[in-house]
Amino acid sequence: MDRNTDRNTGRNTDRNTDRNTALVTGANKGLGLETARRLGALGWTVFLGSRDEGRGRAAADKLAADGVDVVMVPLDVTSDASVADAVRLVRQHTGHLDVLVNNAGAPGHAVPPAEATADEIHSVYDTNVYGPVRVTQAFLPLLRAAENPRVVMVSSGGGAFSVVTDPEQPVSKMHELAYSSSKAALNMITVRYAQALPDIKFNVATPGEVANRTFAATDMNHHTGTLTVTEGTDSILRLALLDADGPTGTFEDRLGPIAW
Numbered sequence: 001m002d003r004n005t006d007r008n009t010g011r012n013t014d015r016n017t018d019r020n021t022a023l024v025t026g027a028n029k030g031l032g033l034e035t036a037r038r039l040g041a042l043g044w045t046v047f048l049g050s051r052d053e054g055r056g057r058a059a060a061d062k063l064a065a066d067g068v069d070v071v072m073v074p075l076d077v078t079s080d081a082s083v084a085d086a087v088r089l090v091r092q093h094t095g096h097l098d099v100l101v102n103n104a105g106a107p108g109h110a111v112p113p114a115e116a117t118a119d120e121i122h123s124v125y126d127t128n129v130y131g132p133v134r135v136t137q138a139f140l141p142l143l144r145a146a147e148n149p150r151v152v153m154v155s156s157g158g159g160a161f162s163v164v165t166d167p168e169q170p171v172s173k174m175h176e177l178a179y180s181s182s183k184a185a186l187n188m189i190t191v192r193y194a195q196a197l198p199d200i201k202f203n204v205a206t207p208g209e210v211a212n213r214t215f216a217a218t219d220m221n222h223h224t225g226t227l228t229v230t231e232g233t234d235s236i237l238r239l240a241l242l243d244a245d246g247p248t249g250t251f252e253d254r255l256g257p258i259a260w
């Protein structure tokens with residue numbers, strides 16, 4: 001018997017059966033929080049992932065005060081145990097997950113390539129590459145229980161070969177290995193998921209506008225971005241809200257599809 005089925009009445013007790021549900025990782029601040037806020041404002045139930053319970057609780061309380069149906073989910077994407085606990089918690093509230101936004105990301109320390117060590121790169125990959133794989137894999141059963149499941153991977157223009165090899169793009173002169181290559185790996189992983197799992201839409205969002213070389217002001221870039229977090233989440237929202245005949249395996253910024 002399904003865990004959402006009442007043993008006595010046989011009725012589904014999933015309180016969100018008629019509601020859209022989304023889990024956003026790294027949603028205690030920045031683009032993750034704004035994504036959670038915007039989905040919540042649409043009437044969705046939002047599972048707000050945060051590796052720090054206090055920061056997550058504070059963020060969730062703010063959304064709840066604005067009327068959002070929000071559940072804070074302690075979730076460190078680098079920990080198998082934390083991800084497993086998160087699945088258990090989400091399952092207590094819903095039998096399906098319509099959207100997973102793998103947003104949590106680490107910038108690394110921008111170490112010059114000649115000095116970069118495998119350890120430094122590994123720690124960034126643990127969050128930006130293995131994290132989304134860990135979370136996606138664990139939530140597949142809940143995603144598969146949704147009618148039109150969508151996964152949005154939050155990557156970066158810095159993970160695009162088309163951008164990094166363009167001398168006009170500032171990132172071409174920002175010498176580091178970890179962050180850009182982690183996002184390039186995430187892009188490939190997304191395409192491979194999209195090809196292998198056609199019943200789930202897997203798309204990559206980058207928060208900026210590549211053609212205009214803009215990005216969103218958050219803690220990650222010490223608020224040097226010129227886009228707001230709302231503008232920065234436009235691509236994430238668009239891909240999260242794709243309907244059943246929408247695309248899979250695409251890479252999009254705020255203005256639309258971009259080159260890999």
Ligand SMILES: NC(=O)c1ccc[n+]([C@@H]2O[C@H](COP(=O)([O-])OP(=O)(O)OC[C@H]3O[C@@H](n4cnc5c(N)ncnc54)[C@H](OP(=O)(O)O)[C@@H]3O)[C@@H](O)[C@H]2O)c1
Pocket residue numbers: 025026027028029030031032050051052055075076077078103104105106127154155156157206207208214215216217218219220221225232
């Ligand atoms: N801002 C931009 O324009 C821009 C451009 C390109 C790509 N991105 C991508 O957008 C995503 C969001 O970044 P942001 O700009 O909003 O930066 P941010 O404000 O620094 O937010 C990053 C979020 O990720 C969380 N996080 C880091 N490691 C984690 C872990 N191990 N487990 C769970 N959560 C973790 C952080 O939690 P704590 O608060 O606990 O540290 C925080 O909530 C990232 O993937 C980033 O690479 C952003």
